Amino acid sequence: MGLRSVLRKPGIIFGGFLGLATLSIMNTAYTNVLDEIKSELILNYTWSGALMSGYFVGYTVGQIPWGILSDKYGSRKAITLSVLGISLSTLLFGYSGDIVIAVIIRFLSGLLGAGIFVPGVKLVSSWFNSEERGTALGLLNIGGSLGMIAASWAVPLLSASMSWRGSLKVMGLFGAFTALVCLFFLRDREGETSRKMSLRELPVNVPSFWYLSFIQFIRLGAYYTFIAWMPLVLREEYGLSVIATSGTMSLLNLAGTISNPAGGIVADRFGEKRVLMVGFFSLMVFILLFTLGLGNPVLYILVFLLGWFINFTRSPAFSIIPGLFGAETAGSISGINNTFASFGALVLPFLLGYVRDITSSYTIG
Template identity: 25%
Template sequence: MNTGNSFSSYRWVILALVVVCFCATFVTRFTWPPLITTVAPVLKLSMAQAGSYMSAFYIGYLVTQIPAGIIADKFGVRVVLAVSLMLEGVSTSSLAFTGNYEAGFVLRIIAGLGAGAVYASAARALVEWFPARERGRAFGLLMVAPSAGILISNFLAPTLNQMVGWQGAFMSVGTITFVAGVFVALFMRSNAPRENEKGSLTAGFTFIFQHKNLMLTCVAGFCLMWLQLAVATWANVYIKSIGFTVKEAGAVMMWYGVGGVLSPIVAGFLSDRLNNRRVIVLVSLALTIPLTLWFGYETSLTALYILSFSAAFASYLANPMLNVMVANYAGVQWAATASGIANFLYQIASLISPLVLGLVIDWTGNFSWVWWIMALGPAAGFIVMLNIKEEQT
């Protein structure tokens, strides 16, 4: 184990590991939306119940965010990551054998418990292994995972559904996630002493919750996540509702995934040069609002391809910037704990947004209000970001 805090070339292996791990958690969570129209009739689910499967995932996801961060800061990231991914893999595979709403709901909670421990550990690993001047690109590459998860799941889930059925799709995705956990157990290393063995949990929480800029950054992340999880959950259903096939809807969301994959990379490299991440977040949110509304009123397939790419590129510019800002505010000592708390607050939006919008769809019978409710998120986030002062690194 390397404890000298030197930034060796092995940091790129660590980066590859955490990106793959984080991506696997998004593939498991986003395998569900493309399969809603196939599985919902089989399990006799309403649209609100179908949306609640995403909310169920985030119940578990929220529960483990903060404890996982504390454990990772105290004892290191390798065991936390490996066990979490294996748990998520087993529970996702088990969805293939569920026969009712309640069983599936419980399994989605368990999958969320595993996934919830991943981000804080990944953030801790990057803070350990990358100097401040490279953290923008490191977090930018890490934040490729959410969009890559959407991209891969929108290709993989319909393809597997056609080849081996929806049960086979869940089993395949679960197996991939479990294998990712095995790779982490074999190759993950630490690059810093666990400083919190000398510090108290109370001191860490006091530091984090009294840090105004850190907490406002968390609120901005909540606002952004309100939009992003709503789009990921309901865009496929919307596109199908205006007359396109499941495959065409998946193709549109693949373009959304491509935009979201490229955007954090660009943002990360740009931020390391400009050293002004707050401005990038403000630009991201300002562009996202009109693009979201335009997407919700478009009915041309070609235009939907273009808009899905553009909307994703705009919104995902902000993700790595918010996460680097949190990590820099916290420093190495509290990196995982702060990241866990931040992601917990972000993901409260993930818990309620899909369910709220599912209820709106059930109530109105259409998507007329959905896109306006989604756009409220980045609009509020923009206002919050105006009140944040970034610490330069």
């Protein structure tokens, strides 16, 4: 049982891993050249935050349609089409002429990219048992962290020789290729049993449903606030160079590469509830410490710890769902929880940009 048994299904693990890696690359590529985009399109901080929020408006809207497509045609086709869609919209973002067009394309990216994670949870629920799901999701989620590390280095380096527009076009073409690889490796399980829940079946009277929804709102909202704004905070507040900023962002994502599977493995052994309680309390403490403006090397340690604990809770927040609500409805409940997560990722980055504009401070936000 555990890691060894999970690795007996390498195609499912690698295909899901690659899908989440591509999603992360496409979603965060622009944040690594936000300085250049902000200057060329003449953006204030509120509009800069709107680029991330526009994505998550589309991502939230896309949850239900992609869930329907996944139920009807299978997770394999849904994930492949979603990877292709967000990749082509990233390429299109490289042609943005003004902020309105840029936000519309970011909305399109979110809408088209919403069919990767929840169908991935559905695949894991169908292929792995309750003692393996946390570990399996953790391995898939490594892809998300490695994708962000790749974007944090590749995009600035490409931008130096071909501008931010050229770098995003290259990333988009790369993503279109990975869609074909996902199609090759992923498989839907024959005889998989899943069903859509009606509105009357939603467990709205169960406190755990709302606890998990709130946890997801905070988790993903905080995560994408870091992704969208930390590069600018590091450069404007801490005076780091472009290279130092890329290295620091790599620490954030390197931590996630380790803590994503670690959180799943620990949750399989000791229970998801304990991991979630310890993880979110620790995250609160380290966010407060980060706002104190501590210098090096404490800054680097804090960034690593932020990346560790925000990713440590990701797999348990989803692997707990089949045990609470049943494996046959895991896809539906995961989709609903992910909608709350998307709403947090929509609101919090935009809110920080707005607070930065009216207070001239990141710390208050």
